[in-house]
Every structure is written in C-alpha cells, then in structure tokens.
Amino acid sequence: MPCQDSNYVMQVGDTVIIAVSDGLGAAAHSDRGSKFICEDVVKRLAQTITPPQPSIIESAIQPLAEFILGTTNQTIDMHAVMTQAVTASRAALIEVSHTAKHEPREYACTLLVAVLSPDAWHVLHIGDGAVVGIMSAQSVKTLSAPDNGEFINVTVPITSSDYLQHLRYSHGIESLYGIALLSDGVQPMCINYKTGDAYPGFFQPLITWLASYPHADLATASSGLAVLLDSDKLRQKSDDDMTLVLVMKLNTPDAP
DSSP states (O other): OOEEEEEEEEEEEEEEOOOEEOOTTTTTTTHHHHHHHHHHHOOOOOOHHSOOOOOOOHHHHHHHHHHHHHOOOOOOOOOOOOOOOOOOOHHHHHHHHHTTOOOOGGOOEEEEEEEEEEEEEEEEESSSSEEEEETTTEEEEEEEEEOTTTEEEOOOOOOSHHHHHOOOOOOEESOSSEEEOOOOTTTTBBOTTOOOOOOOOHHHHHHHHHHTOOGHHHHHHHHHHHHHHHHHHTTTTOOOOOOOEEEEEEOOOOOO
C-alpha cells in the first residue's frame, strides 16, 4: 500500500503554515485525499493571510486616509479564516472525487492545520494525530489532542458529512519556541493516550538535535528523522505510517 500520510509547509513572511493529514486505511484513495487537502488548505491560507502590496500612491496617501477615516487595521478572525479555508478545500476535494467518479469517502483523511506567527499560534484539527507546542528546549505542551471517539482506531475524517461538528479550534497569544504536528502513527511514542499530554522525553532530544543542526542542510536532517521513526525500536510501538513535522525558530535564547 502507498503511504497515506501527507504534509505541506509554507512560510509567508514571518508566519509558517503547516498541514498534516492521515488517509484512512480503509479508504481506497486516501493517499490522494491527504495529499490534496494538505496542499490546498495551506495555499488557500497563504493567500488569505498575505496582505496585498499597496501601490506607491496608496502608500503615500495611507497616513492621510487613516487620519481622516480612522485606522484601517482590523484584527483577523483566524478561527473564521481557517474554517473557511478548510471548508473550501474540502469542497474542492469532493469535486476531485466526483470528477474521478469515486465516492468522497474513498478520499477520507484527517487534517491538522497550524498557523504559527512570532507571537501567536492557531490550530484547526479534525480526527486523530496531535499538535504539540514546543515551549522551550525543555518544555512541551499538547495544543490539540487526538480525537478517536470511543475507540482508538476510529476517527472522523474531513470527508464526513458532519465534519463541521468535529472541527476543533485552539489558539494562544504567546510566542512558541516551535511546534510539532504528528499523525497517529507517531502518537504511541509521544502522546499519553488517556490524558492527551505530550511526553517531554520524546521531544527533548529531537529539539536539542534540530536546534544544533546546520540550518543549510535540513534535507539531511529530515532524512535522519525518517530513519529514526522507521527504526526497529519505534516500529515495535507502531506499524502505521508516520509523519512528524517539527518547526522551530532560529536565534532563540536556547538555540544557536
């Protein structure tokens, strides 16, 4: 079987947008579904949160317009923005399935989306997997826990007709050292099943390792992480597809 996990990451200015999706094993084309939804929702969000560049004339008259009309700065409702992006991406995925003459359920997948800026974070999540905040080099906190319902191997995909009832939004106005998004294949190693808490012992060595890694050679770091996740020791705890996306800031007090 193909890997049914997907992820997509895009940086817009000083904001990073990350999506991770896990295709349901019983869905025939869930690998395509997870790939499509990750790329589509991240690109939609990137277009939404990127402010249009004003012309030279607009830049010149902006201070005068604000003086006469009042400030034009408005706080973005990220909950609404992210929900709209996910809804639009889901509709596009359903259209893909119809074009291919497949049932939408054949593209079933979970979805975790995170928007991380220097002083805030926002997460929209449906299904299992988890989002973990890296508070410092030694401290982690679960920002969004898995949702498996009554049984650990059952979850709600984005293609579900009642997906809006299962979308969970969380956010914080705080500066994170970094963030981690992971599919359910990695959960047994780093998330307490009963409480949803993240295990610091799993993340601390990875944080230290990545913080000291040459930033010009992160492709090699990614390959090294893949080897670790596929090691015999970790495979004893999970035989599922594994995705772990780690995003960390440069030039923080605890890192070079």
